Amino acid sequence: MIADLPSTRLRRSGQWGIPGVLLVVAVALWELIVRLTDTPAWFLPAPSAILGALVHNWQLIGGHTLVTLEEVLVGFVLSFAFGVGVAIAIAYSPIVERAIYPIVIASQAIPIIALAPILLIWFGYGLTPKIIVVVLICFFPIAVNTVDGLRAADPELVDLLRSMGAGRWKSFRTVRLPAALPYLFSGTRIAAAVSVIGALIGEWVGSSAGLGYFMIRSASQFNTARVFAAVLVSAVLGVVLFVAVALLERWLLPWQHTGRDG
Amino acid sequence: MVQQSEAPRVIARSDATPRLELAGVGKVFSGPSGPVEALRGVDLSVADGEFVAIVGPSGCGKSTILNVVAGLEQPTRGEVRLDGAALQDRLGRTAYMHQRDLLLPWRTVLDNAILGLEVAGVPRSEARARALALVERFGLTGFIDSYPAALSGGMRQRAAFLRTVLADRPILLLDEPFGALDALTRASMQEWLLGLWDELRRTILFITHDVEEAVLLADRVLVMSPRPGTIVERAVVGLPRPRRYEMVTEPAFVALKAALIAALRGDGGGVR
Numbered sequence: 140m141i142a143d144l145p146s147t148r149l150r151r152s153g154q155w156g157i158p159g160v161l162l163v164v165a166v167a168l169w170e171l172i173v174r175l176t177d178t179p180a181w182f183l184p185a186p187s188a189i190l191g192a193l194v195h196n197w198q199l200i201g202g203h204t205l206v207t208l209e210e211v212l213v214g215f216v217l218s219f220a221f222g223v224g225v226a227i228a229i230a231y232s233p234i235v236e237r238a239i240y241p242i243v244i245a246s247q248a249i250p251i252i253a254l255a256p257i258l259l260i261w262f263g264y265g266l267t268p269k270i271i272v273v274v275l276i277c278f279f280p281i282a283v284n285t286v287d288g289l290r291a292a293d294p295e296l297v298d299l300l301r302s303m304g305a306g307r308w309k310s311f312r313t314v315r316l317p318a319a320l321p322y323l324f325s326g327t328r329i330a331a332a333v334s335v336i337g338a339l340i341g342e343w344v345g346s347s348a349g350l351g352y353f354m355i356r357s358a359s360q361f362n363t364a365r366v367f368a369a370v371l372v373s374a375v376l377g378v379v380l381f382v383a384v385a386l387l388e389r390w391l392l393p394w395q396h397t398g399r400d401g
Numbered sequence: 402m403v404q405q406s407e408a409p410r411v412i413a414r415s416d417a418t419p420r421l422e423l424a425g426v427g428k429v430f431s432g433p434s435g436p437v438e439a440l441r442g443v444d445l446s447v448a449d450g451e452f453v454a455i456v457g458p459s460g461c462g463k464s465t466i467l468n469v470v471a472g473l474e475q476p477t478r479g480e481v482r483l484d485g486a487a488l489q490d491r492l493g494r495t496a497y498m499h500q501r502d503l504l505l506p507w508r509t510v511l512d513n514a515i516l517g518l519e520v521a522g523v524p525r526s527e528a529r530a531r532a533l534a535l536v537e538r539f540g541l542t543g544f545i546d547s548y549p550a551a552l553s554g555g556m557r558q559r560a561a562f563l564r565t566v567l568a569d570r571p572i573l574l575l576d577e578p579f580g581a582l583d584a585l586t587r588a589s590m591q592e593w594l595l596g597l598w599d600e601l602r603r604t605i606l607f608i609t610h611d612v613e614e615a616v617l618l619a620d621r622v623l624v625m626s627p628r629p630g631t632i633v634e635r636a637v638v639g640l641p642r643p644r645r646y647e648m649v650t651e652p653a654f655v656a657l658k659a660a661l662i663a664a665l666r667g668d669g670g671g672v673r
Binding site: 295298300302303 | 508
């Protein structure tokens with residue numbers, strides 16, 4: 140496809156080349172400064188020490204990662220179903236729109252980090268409060284973008300389908316939903332990137348497992364290298380989710396990538 | 402599509418029920434500053450297999466006529482008869498084509514073409530087979546698996562045409578289908594449509610603001626007045642078929658064109 144044209148590939152390698160080099164230089168500088176100034180490891184560990192901590196505690200970190208990953212995935216899937224469902228209701232029913240849409244937007248003004256302790260009181264130390272925090276964070280970008288997408292359908296296209304004798308459902312499946320998909324996906328990409336943050340907030344407030352729990356435990360023991368190792372893993376988790384959604388989008392919406400270059 | 406018997410049509414042409422009839426159709430919209438009368442007392446009929454063109458200045462309610470015929474709008478006054486029957490629900494009975502091609506960007510050319518059949522409940526495989534049989538005639542060979550974004554304007558319009566013809570409805574409503582094309586592409590598309598119509602002989606109601614296009618393509622031309630739109634002149638185009646683009650310079654063509662332009666401007670003047 141178009142993605143394999145040399146010019147595109149060149150552009151993409153250029154896209155990643157500069158930040159890649161920048162990152163390598165920054166890490167090297169970090170290593171150099173820590174070694175030259177003899178900074179104590181509890182204050183700022185060298186990248187090599189962080190990598191060492193990661194390798195050394197791999198089984199421990201791996202276990203906590205799985206816990207966080209479960210919270211993220213369950214929360215993410217729920218946010219998706221919930222966000223798309225609410226978006227469809229808002230886009231199709233003026234009453235629902237007037238009743239719910241302002242609340243959905245206002246809900247974003249609530250500092251979710253402040254809600255986490257309350258969720259802890261209500262639901263205890265288990266998975267539930269973490270999943271709820273993930274949903275609270277991820278739901279919004281998915282819902283708002285999908286609403287925009289459902290409204291973006293060309294009214295003349297909707298009329299064309301109607302003139303053909305298509306019912307509401309056929310028209311939704313054939314025009315509205317496909318037109319909304321690019322918007323839905325951009326909301327979902329944002330949600331994927333922030334979903335890990337939601338899980339970590341939930342874990343910080345109260346938990347017995349997960350990367351957030353591991354960070355807090357390691358920090359209280361001044362094992363800073365392990366904190367950084369956990370930060371690294373959670374960042375990788377977020378990026379992997381983001382890329383997974385982006386790849387899914389490319390696969391499901393091939394037409395999105397023909398227009399721009401072809 | 403062409404299976405409808407060829408022989409009886411010639412006899413039926415004169416006194417059979419028209420495919421489409423508008424009787425005293427009026428349409429009033431409620432605008433922000435009071436009601437707007439778009440159409441007033443529109444009478445017209447299109448016989449089976451006839452090509453009728455409506456010319457009118459922009460904003461005269463030409464497209465409203467098509468919206469009313471298609472059933473997207475209901476007339477405020479008068480009635481619309483399809484095959485003699487006054488129907489309230491006309492959705493799905495006509496094939497409507499707009500000035501914009503309105504191809505779905507997420508569907509390939511082939512899957513766009515079968516949209517009308519799909520809505521009518523024809524199985525996809527059968528619909529695709531029927532589309533494939535016409536692909537060459539529509540100049541889309543080699544592009545059936547492309548997305549519309551990869552096509553030129555003329556090709557996109559031909560793909561939209563394929564979708565309209567393939568929908569297999571008794572009447573085609575064409576709303577300035579060449580309006581968005583450059584002059585050169587438009588001329589070649591007009592010739593292409595002439596050839597296609599000679600083969601298919603479908604009933605067509607064609608809207609345009611271009612008098613020359615109307616005369617070149619149609620059996621009859623109706624002229625509309627500015628808003629509220631009503632039909633102020635009716636002319637039979639006597640040019641023989643098959644027609645060619647070169648005919649636009651023939652004296653008979655030029656005379657009819659001049660008379661229609663005069664009617665369009667409101668100068669009156671006998672066209673018949």
